[in-house]
Amino acid sequence: MHKDLNQFTQRFEPDLLAEINSLGQIKKFKAGKVLIDFGSNVKSIPLLLSGSIKIIREDPNGNELFLYFLGGGDTCAMSLTCCMSHKKSEIKAIAEEDTEVIMVPLEYMDGWMKYATWRQFVFGSYNERFEEMLQAVDSLAFMKLDERLMNYLLDCKQSAGDFAINKTHQQIAKDLNTSRVVISRLLKKLELEDKIELHRNKIEIL
DNA sequence: ACATTAAGTGATT
DNA sequence: AATCACTTAATGT
Numbered sequence: 063m064h065k066d067l068n069q070f071t072q073r074f075e076p077d078l079l080a081e082i083n084s085l086g087q088i089k090k091f092k093a094g095k096v097l098i099d100f101g102s103n104v105k106s107i108p109l110l111l112s113g114s115i116k117i118i119r120e121d122p123n124g125n126e127l128f129l130y131f132l133g134g135g136d137t138c139a140m141s142l143t144c145c146m147s148h149k150k151s152e153i154k155a156i157a158e159e160d161t162e163v164i165m166v167p168l169e170y171m172d173g174w175m176k177y178a179t180w181r182q183f184v185f186g187s188y189n190e191r192f193e194e195m196l197q198a199v200d201s202l203a204f205m206k207l208d209e210r211l212m213n214y215l216l217d218c219k220q221s222a223g224d225f226a227i228n229k230t231h232q233q234i235a236k237d238l239n240t241s242r243v244v245i246s247r248l249l250k251k252l253e254l255e256d257k258i259e260l261h262r263n264k265i266e267i268l
Numbered sequence: 269a270c271a272t273t274a275a276g277t278g279a280t281t
Numbered sequence: 282a283a284t285c286a287c288t289t290a291a292t293g294t
Binding site: 230231232242243246247249250260262263 | 274275
Binding site: 247 | 282283285
C-alpha cells in the first residue's frame, strides 16, 4: 500500500481501498504542470495524495479566472462529472506545487457505487465544490477586488499550509483576471494595514 | 558591472 | 479599476 494513501484510509472501507491501491496509478506532477486542460477527455479521475491543485476557468481570449484549490484527500469534481456523462472538461487544472496523485481509470467508477463510502465521497466532493463555486460567484458578484484578493491569499495559505505565498503580483493578477498594477497597490494597502508582509516573489500572511 | 525581472508610483481615463 | 509611462529594487550572469 502506498504510504500517502493514508489520507483515504479513514474514509474508505478496506475492500475499496484495496481496489484503489491495485488499480490506481501513482503520478507525480511538478508545480505548474497542467493536469487537465479545456476540452480534454478525462479518462481517469485523480485522487489527491499530497500537494495542491489550482482549478481555473478560462475564456476564449485566454483570460483566466481562479476558481478554487484542491488539497490532499480531495478529488476533482469536474472529472467525476466528465466521467459520468462522457463530457469534455470545462476547466483547467494546474499543479500549484509539486503534487502527488493517484489516478483511477473511469471504468471502475460505476462498479464502485456499491461501496457506501465511495458514494459518500463522490457526493461529498460535489457538495464541497459546489460550495466553493458559490463562494467564487459571490466573490465575483458582490465583493470588491480588495476583499477578493484577501480571500484569495487566505485560500492560498490554506492550500499550501504555509503562511508564505510564493507568487508574483503578476501571477495573482492573472488568477483574479486583473492587472498587476492594481494587485500591487492593493497588496501595498494590505501591508499598511498589517495584514500581510511583502517580499520579492513572496507574500506573508499575518 | 550589466541585464533581467519584480515591484512601486503618479497621472490619466 | 485599468492603463501608461516611468522609477526603483532585487536577482542572476
